[in-house]
Amino acid sequence: MKKIAILAFLGLSIFAFSQDIKNLPDKGKQKTALIVPTEQKELEAKKKAAEEKAKLPKPYNPKADAQADINKLVVQAQKEGKNIMIQAGGNWCIWCLRFNNFVQTTPELKEMVDKNYLYYHLNYSPDNKNEKVFAQFDNPGEKFGYPVFIVLDKNGKMIKVQQSDVFEDGKGYSKEKVKVFFNTWAPKG
Numbered sequence: 001m002k003k004i005a006i007l008a009f010l011g012l013s014i015f016a017f018s019q020d021i022k023n024l025p026d027k028g029k030q031k032t033a034l035i036v037p038t039e040q041k042e043l044e045a046k047k048k049a050a051e052e053k054a055k056l057p058k059p060y061n062p063k064a065d066a067q068a069d070i071n072k073l074v075v076q077a078q079k080e081g082k083n084i085m086i087q088a089g090g091n092w093c094i095w096c097l098r099f100n101n102f103v104q105t106t107p108e109l110k111e112m113v114d115k116n117y118l119y120y121h122l123n124y125s126p127d128n129k130n131e132k133v134f135a136q137f138d139n140p141g142e143k144f145g146y147p148v149f150i151v152l153d154k155n156g157k158m159i160k161v162q163q164s165d166v167f168e169d170g171k172g173y174s175k176e177k178v179k180v181f182f183n184t185w186a187p188k189g
Contacts, residue, residue: 049094056097057104060090062127070133073118074156083153083187085117088134089146090125096147099164102173109178116186122150137161151185160185 073084089096100121103109113119123130124141134141137158140148144163151160162181167173 053094053097056101058091058097059087059100059121060096060123060125061121062090062123062125064123064128066122066128066130066133069120070122070152070156073120074152074154077118077152077154077156080118081154081187082116082118083151083159083185084156085113085119085182085185086122086137086150086152087119088122088124088141088148088150090123092125093146095164095168098171099147099167099173103178106175109175109182112179112182112186116182149181154187 070084070086076082077084087096087099091097103113122133124134124146137150138161140150140161140163144161145165147164149160149162149164150158151162153159164173167177167181169177
């Protein structure tokens with residue numbers, strides 16, 4: 001008896017559902033749409049990001065002795081009267097690579113950097129996390145993600161830590177926001 005009741009219920013449900021479709025304003029003509037599963041969209045997005053990443057310069061060197069490099073930059077900054085701009089991140093980070101490429105290929109920004117800063121790409125990756133160097137700056141990557149910017153004065157004193165998401169504009173960066181940042185932390189006098 002239970003089986004008959006279940007079958008009757010299913011049959012009536014199917015019949016009722018088919019009636020609802022026929023009574024719709026489009027008279028039951030279903031519109032077809034291409035439905036791409038979320039997983040496939042994610043795979044396509046990852047593939048596009050990988051293709052973009054492959055084309056961008058890789059400025060981070062996991063084998064570099066970051067502390068020694070920064071020490072040399074401080075000596076050079078004192079001679080040249082510049083500040084030091086540290087862009088922390090890694091070659092694995094699409095936003096890090098985008099920012100580097102954006103600055104290098106935007107003449108106005110590149111000129112500002114070259115005039116006011118010694119620029120350094122501080123690597124953070126499984127190959128080299130530069131834990132001691134990051135600890136000196138209170139581990140900003142853990143707080144803000146990557147890229148993160150650490151500005152040092154000519155004496156090597158940290159004067160600003162800046163997260164990068166405030167500069168984002170779509171899949172890139174805002175030239176005006178980056179200009180303000182570079183101008184604000186340029187050496188004074």
